[in-house]
Amino acid sequence: MAQYSCVSGSVGLITLKNPPVNALSAAVRHGIVDTVKRALSEPKVKSVVICGQNGIFCGGADIREFASDMSGPPLVPMIHAIEAANKPVVAAIEGSALGGGLELALGCHYRIAHSKAKLGLPEVTLGLLPAAGGTQRLPRLIGVPAALNLITTGRHVTAAEALQLGVVDQVTDQNTVDAAVKFALSVAGQSLDARRISTYPCPRPSDLDALFDGVMQKVRQSARGAIAPVACVQAVRAAATLPYTQGMEREKELMATLFTSGQARALQYCFFAQRAVGRWSMPSGARWDTSKPRPVHKAAVIGLGTMGRGIAVALAQTGLSVVAVETQEKQLMEAKQAVSGMLERGAKRRGVAPALDGISYSGNIQAVADADLVIEAVFEDMTLKEKIFQQLSAVCKPGTFLCTNTSALDVDHLASQTRNPELVVGMHFFAPAHVMKLLEVVYGTRSSPQAVATAMQLGKKMGKVSVAVGNCRGFVGNRMLKPYLEQAFFLLEEGATPELVDRALEEFGFAMGVFRVSDLSGLDVGWKVRKGDGLAEPEMATGQSARIRQGRRYSPLGDLLCEQGRYGQKTGQGWYQYDKPGGRVARSDPWLHSFLEEYRARHGLVARRIDQQEVLERCLYVLINEGFHILEDGIAAGPEDIDVIYVFGYGWPRHRGGPMFYASMVGLAKVLERLEHYHQAHPDVPYMQPCNLLRRLVASGSPPIQRWREVIKKLHSQL
Numbered sequence: 157m158a159q160y161s162c163v164s165g166s167v168g169l170i171t172l173k174n175p176p177v178n179a180l181s182a183a184v185r186h187g188i189v190d191t192v193k194r195a196l197s198e199p200k201v202k203s204v205v206i207c208g209q210n211g212i213f214c215g216g217a218d219i220r221e222f223a224s225d226m227s228g229p230p231l232v233p234m235i236h237a238i239e240a241a242n243k244p245v246v247a248a249i250e251g252s253a254l255g256g257g258l259e260l261a262l263g264c265h266y267r268i269a270h271s272k273a274k275l276g277l278p279e280v281t282l283g284l285l286p287a288a289g290g291t292q293r294l295p296r297l298i299g300v301p302a303a304l305n306l307i308t309t310g311r312h313v314t315a316a317e318a319l320q321l322g323v324v325d326q327v328t329d330q331n332t333v334d335a336a337v338k339f340a341l342s343v344a345g346q347s348l349d350a351r352r353i354s355t356y357p358c359p360r361p362s363d364l365d366a367l368f369d370g371v372m373q374k375v376r377q378s379a380r381g382a383i384a385p386v387a388c389v390q391a392v393r394a395a396a397t398l399p400y401t402q403g404m405e406r407e408k409e410l411m412a413t414l415f416t417s418g419q420a421r422a423l424q425y426c427f428f429a430q431r432a433v434g435r436w437s438m439p440s441g442a443r444w445d446t447s448k449p450r451p452v453h454k455a456a457v458i459g460l461g462t463m464g465r466g467i468a469v470a471l472a473q474t475g476l477s478v479v480a481v482e483t484q485e486k487q488l489m490e491a492k493q494a495v496s497g498m499l500e501r502g503a504k505r506r507g508v509a510p511a512l513d514g515i516s517y518s519g520n521i522q523a524v525a526d527a528d529l530v531i532e533a534v535f536e537d538m539t540l541k542e543k544i545f546q547q548l549s550a551v552c553k554p555g556t557f558l559c560t561n562t563s564a565l566d567v568d569h570l571a572s573q574t575r576n577p578e579l580v581v582g583m584h585f586f587a588p589a590h591v592m593k594l595l596e597v598v599y600g601t602r603s604s605p606q607a608v609a610t611a612m613q614l615g616k617k618m619g620k621v622s623v624a625v626g627n628c629r630g631f632v633g634n635r636m637l638k639p640y641l642e643q644a645f646f647l648l649e650e651g652a653t654p655e656l657v658d659r660a661l662e663e664f665g666f667a668m669g670v671f672r673v674s675d676l677s678g679l680d681v682g683w684k685v686r687k688g689d690g691l692a693e694p695e696m697a698t699g700q701s702a703r704i705r706q707g708r709r710y711s712p713l714g715d716l717l718c719e720q721g722r723y724g725q726k727t728g729q730g731w732y733q734y735d736k737p738g739g740r741v742a743r744s745d746p747w748l749h750s751f752l753e754e755y756r757a758r759h760g761l762v763a764r765r766i767d768q769q770e771v772l773e774r775c776l777y778v779l780i781n782e783g784f785h786i787l788e789d790g791i792a793a794g795p796e797d798i799d800v801i802y803v804f805g806y807g808w809p810r811h812r813g814g815p816m817f818y819a820s821m822v823g824l825a826k827v828l829e830r831l832e833h834y835h836q837a838h839p840d841v842p843y844m845q846p847c848n849l850l851r852r853l854v855a856s857g858s859p860p861i862q863r864w865r866e867v868i869k870k871l872h873s874q875l
């Protein structure tokens with residue numbers, strides 16, 4: 157709703173009230189229409205201020221309404237009525253003015269922002285465009301290039317940048333509503349002819365075609381199949397080339413195609429999923445709202461390899477006091493230099509002072525004695541980690557949380573090495589740890605709710621999207637990755653090439669296909685794991701055991717490349733070739749193709765034609781099937797947790813919503829049917845056998861993803 161009052165004798169004050177972000181729900185739009193009418197009709201009111209309650213102007217249209225029949229007054233005529241008013245209307249912007257909220261402000265004649273406010277048109281991130289006149293008013297106000305930048309990226313700008321761009325007229329450090337009222341008094345009675353943005357001519361850069369072609373090319377390249385950024389460019393082009401009314405028509409037309417698209421549904425699902433994972437729960441019943449985190453003032457990192465360095469940087473950037481420990485002297489010196497460089501570059505980018513003094517370095521594990529929380533980030537070797545956890549348990553002050561940055565190893569086993577297993581959790585960061593947004597917080601069977609709550613809160617402080625997951629081999633992300641990688645190898649055996657598999661996945665929307673990623677991260681990483689699992693021994697690569705291991709189909713292709721010293725980018729050769737070790741540009745490698753042919757001939761395999769559809773179905777459906785197992789096992793609390801992990805940690809295209817959402821869009825019955833089909837064709841691949849939960853969901857009529865938790869709960873209660 158919107159509340160109306162008259163202040164300072166002649167200013168009509170309209171306050172948007174819809175906690176927590178004053179989204180423009182039908183009730184709020186009704187409220188605005190009614191209160192604006194009232195303010196304009198009251199003779200004593202000479203000017204109007206619009207603000208939001210609780211320090212936030214407006215978070216935009218109410219995204220939850222998009223899934224229902226939109227009722228209530230539409231935004232476009234409402235904003236037009238404000239712009240057409242014959243009394244000055246001032247927007248008092250505190251907190252955020254985003255999406256429809258900023259469009260409302262652009263309909264006002266003046267905008268005054270608090271210095272801490274953030275403004276933006278983030279509709280593109282929801283698969284939409286700013287269709288309440290945003291694509292037509294913003295370029296008229298700040299010019300085409302700047303408007304294109306804001307609208308196609310959806311980035312939020314600070315009040316200072318908004319002032320510099322001309323989005324706002326004034327920035328204040330004081331009470332924004334008071335400043336706006338004062339301003340409204342000062343402009344009462346003045347002509348508004350020059351204040352209605354829709355009447356401005358749109359500045360036309362001389363190189364208009366080149367500008368739009370360039371932006372369109374850039375957007376298409378980075379959008380990886382997302383349609384909203386393209387529509388945003390088209391809408392701004394309409395502003396630059398058509399009169400306002402026709403531009404508005406074009407904006408409406410483009411929005412209509414986006415609004416009902418699967419991509420918009422996927423992106424809006426992601427928006428809510430990202431927030432839902434913060435409301436974590438554990439099978440024990442412990443929950444986010446009943447588990448109190450303990451404050452962390454001092455944190456420590458053990459092991460300063462690539463991961464440890466990134467974690468130390470991310471911790472220091474939060475303002476914590478950090479102890480970084482590395483027992484090998486040479487590595488310690490190198491790490492110190494590297495961490496300082498990373499902090500300096502990060503600080504320069506963000507325009508702040510580097511937190512160099514926040515970190516102290518030591519070669520002795522005793523240095524972590526008074527830390528509140530320690531993150532072990534040494535090499536992925538259980539014996540080494542066991543030793544460190546035993547030492548930490550002896551060295552640390554009582555109550556210190558002990559966290560492991562393992563990507564797959566058993567958190568319960570590590571906890572069992574300590575005196576207080578309830579203080580142990582996994583904190584699985586993704587490389588580079590100071591950049592990647594995802595953090596899997598892994599609770600073991602004995603982890604206390606407080607330990608989980610503390611790790612989750614620390615993750616949030618570090619700017620991570622943290623997801624609480626249960627303990628199993630590979631947790632959620634890497635556990636699902638295993639069958640996906642395995643399918644990619646099998647496809648090569650059956651006739652595909654790395655190029656074909658990667659192209660299918662990249663056209664689906666992944667930034668990089670599976671083989672290019674493997675070359676980037678190093679083939680030796682998986683090789684080491686397979687060796688540890690007793691799967692990849694050189695003598696197994698020939699004869700009967702070559703393609704059947706531990707009773708199931710196995711492909712030794714990755715092991716064979718490693719035996720040749722082909723570890724990927726770092727050695728200049730992997731699934732592709734590079735111009736030099738460390739080279740980044742992947743080129744097709746004739747050697748690899750001959751190697752695959754020889755391999756097939758050696759094993760009596762006849763190459764067949766494999767199309768992109770088969771690549772997608774096999775790689776993605778086995779990954780999804782494993783996701784259902786993870787839900788069935790209670791390792792993830794809901795499909796949103798899995799989807800957030802894949803979108804933020806594994807390059808799953810956000811406009812596809814995550815693997816579980818994607819399955820719901822494809823149709824669960826179809827996923828089940830294809831898995832059954834492939835399992836029949838490949839009975840020696842257990843990952844293809846459809847999960848019981850998937851069958852259950854199909855049998856219960858494939859409910860929408862928001863209702864899967866009910867089916868899972870029922871399933872668990874019957875076990």
Ligand SMILES: CC/C=C\CC(=O)SCCNC(=O)CCNC(=O)[C@H](O)C(C)(C)COP(=O)(O)OP(=O)(O)OC[C@H]1O[C@@H](n2cnc3c(N)ncnc32)[C@H](O)[C@@H]1OP(=O)(O)O
Pocket residue numbers: 176177179214215216217218219220231252254255256257278279282284285286287288428431432
């Ligand atoms: C004709 C079409 C015209 C216009 C189209 C639009 O306007 S589309 C909407 C554009 N607006 C946005 O994309 C802004 C989305 N919101 C945010 O970015 C942040 O919420 C915000 C406003 C910066 C506040 O961040 P904060 O971290 O303080 O809170 P949080 O994100 O956790 O949100 C709190 C709860 O509010 C819910 N919420 C936020 N924005 C909206 C919204 N626009 N509509 C509906 N609900 C919204 C959010 O989901 C949180 O609730 P929860 O129950 O936890 O999910």
